[in-house]
Amino acid sequence: MSKALEGITVVAVEQAVAAPYASSRLADAGARVIKIERPEGDFARNYDKLVKGQSAYFVWLNRGKESICLDLTVEHDRALLEAMIAAADVFIQNLKPGSIKKLGFGSADLRKRFHRLITCDISGFGDGGALSHLKAYDLIVQAETGLCAITGTSHGPARVGVSVCDISAGMTAHNAILQALFERERTGQGTSIQVSLFDAVADWMNVPVLQFDYSAYATARAGVNHPSLAPYGAYRCADGKDVVFSVQNDREWVNFCTKFLKRPELTRRPGFADNMERLSHRAGLDEIVSDRFTQMSSEEAMNELEMAGLAYGRLNQVEDVSTHPHLRRVPVSTPEGDIQVIAPAAIFNGEKAPTFQAVPALGAHSEALRKEFRCSSGAPLARNTTP
Structure with a gap:
């Protein structure tokens, strides 16, 4: 060292x-x-x-x-x-x-x-x-x-x-x-x-304070979800395990809808066109995303997310980290x-x-x-x- x-x-x-x-x-x-x-x-x-x-x-x-x-x-x-x-x-x-x-x-x-x-x-x-x-x-x-x-x-x-x-x-x-x-x-x-x-x-704390100062945007507590990006968070799979994944830009949103959700028409749905719209319609979006995750095991979900070119990870417990x-x-x-x-x-x-x-x-x-x-x-x- x-x-x-x-x-x-x-x-x-x-x-x-x-x-x-x-x-x-x-x-x-x-x-x-x-x-x-x-x-x-x-x-x-x-x-x-x-x-x-x-x-x-x-x-x-x-x-x-x-x-x-x-x-x-x-x-x-x-x-x-x-x-x-x-x-x-x-x-x-x-x-x-x-x-x-x-x-x-x-x-x-x-x-x-x-x-x-x-x-x-x-x-x-x-x-x-x-x-x-x-x-x-x-x-x-x-x-x-x-x-x-x-x-x-x-x-x-x-x-x-x-x-x-x-x-x-x-x-x-x-x-x-x-x-x-x-x-x-x-x-x-x-x-x-x-x-x-x-x-x-x-x-x-610069990001939430700047967002509030200049746009009066109030950062909402979102649990294991990103407060200002959607979809980005943890979703429960059929085997009871949670997988975290992220959509960070328009290209990833298109890939997610087309390759993971198998619903390319969502990219054009009113309310889902860009990140700020998706944040405003997060409840409806989360219902669609959650339903898809419940149809597969965590390993299957991670495989498909990887094939779609998206970032993902496991919602690990401390004991999981200890043997990571x-x-x-x-x-x-x-x-x-x-x-x-x-x-x-x-x-x-x-x-x-x-x-x-x-x-x-x-x-x-x-x-x-x-x-x-x-x-x-x-x-x-x-x-x-x-x-």
Whole structure:
């Protein structure tokens, strides 16, 4: 696997999902990531006990890191963190808004002291505004951004089934940190980065918001159907299995009617001529499409969809995904034994099974890190300051 970030040191005062996602990807790329945990540990360690007695969230997002427990209300531990930051390239934090500044590690102050340092603050609602002081967990942000309002069925809204706001913020932070590292190569100067969960997912909401702003189009909750393309969704077959398929353009609509439905006259029926008309007559269209799917098994339906040149897939359950032929897994060592995690999406130089470092036990590196970053006149020389 690419180790492009070897030699880069990251200090992360982090918890939960968003910041650990960003720092785990930096660790995967070879960066040294020092994870600062409270004496009781990152609370994500206790989200569940479902992976050999460990949290699925934690073992997913903390491989390859060094764990040290610090009590940042204690002066000696704050001095130790200061020494670590002085020797770091990147500082990431996602504590409750205002907490890190009260402890003396606000990004603005750090950037004044360490001009080459890249700081990344991850929050729920950003650094200003009416809601910026609030704790913000994933479901809260899903609700605030309107994501829940367009997710679910006509019977009511729903939560996206994974922590999409946290993950989106972590991905955004990771991308921004890489940009900042590249910028520092050119200028010698660090960068201050702020990422909020709200902003990360609000960006993903551009299509429904633009549709509303400029056409007053209200995105309807459509279950396992596309809200603004038809036909596009899941249909039940004779064997009780659901198949998802898509019609994205006029050519595919003609092929679908002619080759799959065996009803070419539908392409000329009033109300079905283009996508916006089909959306307005979706109930009648779905009745025709559903009737055709009930006449064949899921395998027969997928074969015919493929022959018609249409995109299709299975409406899989988690157990189906676990054994999916395209799912790549890689081994990771944890304090309770080796596990298999799903590999990250990017493949470097054809290497489909990268090697990852272990998930740390709580405070596994505390003693070694305290010795390395000793808080005395013999402390390591800061490397991110400018003369």
